[in-house]
Amino acid sequence: xxxxxxxxxxxxxxxxxxxxxxxxxxxxxxxxxxxxxxxxxxxxxxxxxxxxxxxxxxxxxxxxxxxxxxxxxxxxxxxxxxxxxxxxxxxxxxxxxxxxxxxxxxx
Amino acid sequence: xxxxxxxxxxxxxxxxxxxxxxxxxxxxxxxxxxxxxxxxxxxxxxxxxxxxxxxxxxxxxxxxxxxxxxxxxxxxxxxxxxxxxxxxxxxxxxxxxxxxxxxxxxxxxxxxxxxxxxxxxxxxxx
Numbered sequence: 001x002x003x004x005x006x007x008x009x010x011x012x013x014x015x016x017x018x019x020x021x022x023x024x025x026x027x028x029x030x031x032x033x034x035x036x037x038x039x040x041x042x043x044x045x046x047x048x049x050x051x052x053x054x055x056x057x058x059x060x061x062x063x064x065x066x067x068x069x070x071x072x073x074x075x076x077x078x079x080x081x082x083x084x085x086x087x088x089x090x091x092x093x094x095x096x097x098x099x100x101x102x103x104x105x106x107x
Numbered sequence: 108x109x110x111x112x113x114x115x116x117x118x119x120x121x122x123x124x125x126x127x128x129x130x131x132x133x134x135x136x137x138x139x140x141x142x143x144x145x146x147x148x149x150x151x152x153x154x155x156x157x158x159x160x161x162x163x164x165x166x167x168x169x170x171x172x173x174x175x176x177x178x179x180x181x182x183x184x185x186x187x188x189x190x191x192x193x194x195x196x197x198x199x200x201x202x203x204x205x206x207x208x209x210x211x212x213x214x215x216x217x218x219x220x221x222x223x224x225x226x227x228x229x230x231x232x233x
Binding site: 001030031032034036038043044045046049050053055087089091092094095096097098099100101 | 144202218223
């Protein structure tokens with residue numbers, strides 16, 4: 001199975017901060033990488049697919065990028081509604097696997 | 108409105124069975140792959156299974172192979188997960204998710220789970 005390793009596991013930030021979350025795949029997954037946001041008690045929400053493509057309706061402050069097997073989710077200016085846990089997920093091959101998550105908290 | 112509504116969760120003893128359902132509305136159900144994803148308490152999501160639009164392909168995570176069966180009824184706009192021989196480690200919130208294949212004229216971009224239900228809780232305990 002492909003292992004997805006996220007870092008950091010948690011971070012604290014202030015409104016307006018630039019936030020970066022990294023996800024590393026254990027082998028090549030091309031750009032078949034998705035990012036999700038999850039708030040407590042809610043289902044995950046797709047933010048970005050194919051490493052860098054913004055899902056419809058998602059604010060443009062969210063961006064994704066890829067360098068080899070390393071993927072990055074960046075929030076350019078953190079908003080109050082962005083405090084949540086973020087997960088990466090590969091759809092290159094089954095079993096689809098998720099990273100362990102990055103919790104973005106309030107500083 | 109595009110919507111998925113799961114049902115069928117509950118408390119079951121180890122070794123027991125449960126059938127989850129997911130009712131879809133607001134989109135052409137028969138055109139989409141569908142997935143089940145679960146999330147154990149305090150843990151991250153875990154993909155469980157998915158099924159092609161015409162049921163011709165099904166895939167499972169190893170831990171449920173031989174115990175769980177994914178199916179669908181396109182005439183009823185419904186997705187199912189039959190869970191047998193349940194174990195304590197199957198305890199989780201189970202979500203169904205619409206699974207979209209992204210592509211354009213020049214490239215394909217893979218699958219993303221773009222619409223999710225609210226989840227149904229399965230607890231396996233004696």
